[in-house]
Amino acid sequence: MESKLLAKRIRIDVLKMIHKSGASHIGSAYSIVDILAVLYTNILTYDPSNPNFDERDRLVLSKGHAGAALYAALAEIGFFDISFLDSYETNGSCFSGHISHKGVPGVEFSTGSLGHGVSVAAGLALAGRLDHKKYKVFAIVGDGEINEGSF
DSSP states (O other): OOHHHHHHHHHHHHHHHHHHHTOOOHHHHHTTHHHHHHIIIIIOOOOTTSTTOTTOOEEEEOOGGGHHHHHHHHHHTTSSOGGGGGGTTSTTOSOOSSOOOTTOTTOOOOOSSTTOHHHHHHHHHHHHHHTTOOOOEEEEOOTGGGGSTTO
């Protein structure tokens, strides 16, 4: 899929998710849509049928409030069925308002506590280097969290 089309589909999914759930953070989610679209169409190495394969690139969404965009991107590229997004922010759903890796294929790290994603990404990168792996690690951060956590 081309990045512009993926970005459009993510935006539509995010709008539906946030409207249906009555949740917030649409600005945070929309601010990273183009970044996610380019990463998932042109840069990252990944396999939706094998989300934990060892040589995958790692993406840490430190900007946890933007989780709806990552969930939508992962659904659009085939990590799970797009209909699962209908449960976003509902009681018992694995698709919480702050990004969670629990039960969500393709999410590397839960980032409800802001400001810790860069440290985790650095640790993942160091572990890869020590293990002589070739995967790349990316972290997406937000302006608000730069004043929190280990930043």
